[in-house]
Amino acid sequence: MPDPIIFHVDVNSAFLSWTASDRMAKGIDKVDLRDLPSAIGGDPKTRHGIITAKSIPAKRYGIVTGEPVSQALRKCPSLILVPGDYSLYARQSQALMDLLRKYAPAVDPFSIDEAFCDMTGTASLYGDPVLFAHKLKDEIRRDLGFTVNVGISSNHLLAKMASDFTKPDRVHTLWPREIPRKMWPLPAADLLFVGESTAQKLKSLGILTIGDLAGTPEDLLVSHFGKHGSQMLAYANGTEPSDLTSRHRKSRGFSNEITISHDLVDREEARLILLSLCETLAARIRLQGDKIRLVGVYYKDSSFVSASRQTRLNRSSSSTQTIYETALSLLHELWDGRPLRLLGVRGSEIDKDSGSYQMDLFDAGKNRKLDQLDAAVDQIRDKFGDSSIRRAVFLGADETDLKKRRSNRSRKKPEDPTEPETPCC
Ligand SMILES: [Mg+2]
Missing domain, CATH: 3.30.1490.100 (DNA polymerase, Y-family, little finger domain)
Structure with a gap:
């Protein structure tokens, strides 16, 4: 049996990238929205709604996803606001999934802008997985007009963690042997399925990093978080959660x-x-x-x-x-x-x-x-x-x-x- 190889492909600032590439393709914009302080959300005229995506230049003004449009405009009065378009997102998502299916034996969409690709056994076809991931992301950028991050590992959890490292347009590996160096120094809140309130509670217990979590006795975590405590411990050590794949997700x-x-x-x-x-x-x-x-x-x-x-x-x-x-x-x-x-x-x-x-x-x-x-x-x-x-x-x-x-x-x-x-x- 070949070693398992999982890619997690994640579109960078999906709604903004998709909107920007669509507007460039249609000739609406001369300058790429991604290079300007811009955001998706609400209606610029009424100043209602919330920010659902923002460009990197907009981020520099302190604009965050989820904040009211009126507040974002106070931070950056020249912010370019573009309304959301769910049919565009659905089409762009479909184009991405179609492209992935050309190469991956199994594509498991995880959300509108993310998918797991099971690339196990494809090395004989495509060669080294890391080199192939670079080719794949470059093809997505060239043919579809937006960038993705690709995370590579032997399981879904680690591949997803890897795709979240530095962005945009990057390929990262997180093999189990790389966990202590690449994953353990990260804040505990960065671990998948650790929400903000859990992270706060962990902090009050002196557990600041994923590495701290990985070294915490299981009974202590269980006493504070119940079953989720043992699950977090397993994830912090790189163990695949049982509900990341479609096979398990669908049981719910x-x-x-x-x-x-x-x-x-x-x-x-x-x-x-x-x-x-x-x-x-x-x-x-x-x-x-x-x-x-x-x-x-x-x-x-x-x-x-x-x-x-x-x-x-x-x-x-x-x-x-x-x-x-x-x-x-x-x-x-x-x-x-x-x-x-x-x-x-x-x-x-x-x-x-x-x-x-x-x-x-x-x-x-x-x-x-x-x-x-x-x-x-x-x-x-x-x-x-x-x-x-x-x-x-x-x-x-x-x-x-x-x-x-x-x-x-x-x-x-x-x-x-x-x-x-x-x-x-
Ligand atoms: Mg994304």
Whole structure:
């Protein structure tokens, strides 16, 4: 068996890079946004919304992701603000995944701008993995117009940690033997799955670096953090977590969500976003050869209050239409029209798709037809790319329709465009 080799490919400042390269390609900008103090977020006219991505020059003004646009403009009055465009992000993400699939035997998208590539056994095809990673990132920059970091290791955790070292446009390795030198000096907060509040608590225990954590007795960590304590100890020593790969992630179910920078109040817009979320979710479920029994929707409102609702299907399904119709009726029940900032859909209670059909009373072959339709769409997209077939409702949605809808609504009230943080994957 060849030694495992995992790449973690992560787009640098994804939303900003994707926007900048798209605007350069369309001739909108003469100067690259990445070279100017610029940010994605909100609406420059209304000064509403939050910053979801910023350029390196903007960072020098102290602008941080997640801060209100009005505050960022006070720090840098000449800041160029560009509204978010989730259909652009979805297209750029798809282009990246398609390029990775040309070379990697297995591509596992981790979020809209990150993917794990299992490159085990490819050395005979591509040669040294580090040299190949350089070629891969250069091809992405040349053909797609944006830069990525590639982290390389023998497991997912270490590859992901490695891709987070110095940016942009870099390749880093983090082999297990390099852990003491490259990973242990980092602050504990840099370790995957260590959140801000955990890092604070670790600090109060005198655990400042990942190396400190790696050397802490397990029972001490368990007494303060429970099961998460032993998990953190394992990660600090480079052990693969059980939930980083799609195989394990999917045992918890599938989910797909979008963060929106403006207050989402328009039911028609919410319906379109939900449909787009369901399309990606259902395609991923089918890709894994699965079906789900439980469908849920969830949201966060503008005061960051969460709510969710779920229901069990009569029969397990991977049909886009079934999942979408169910999710839409759940959203109708759940949502009273309050302004939303995040919308998500999830599927769980996974059945392996046996290809057999449990007909319900009213089925009459409809479900089989829906499944055949989805399979045909998947095949076409697999062969000719994601944009080769689109729902009529989305045709031109990224261009004319959304613009029209936005300008119609902006006459009624000022608003910002939609911005996702983790829409697909
Ligand atoms: Mg990224």
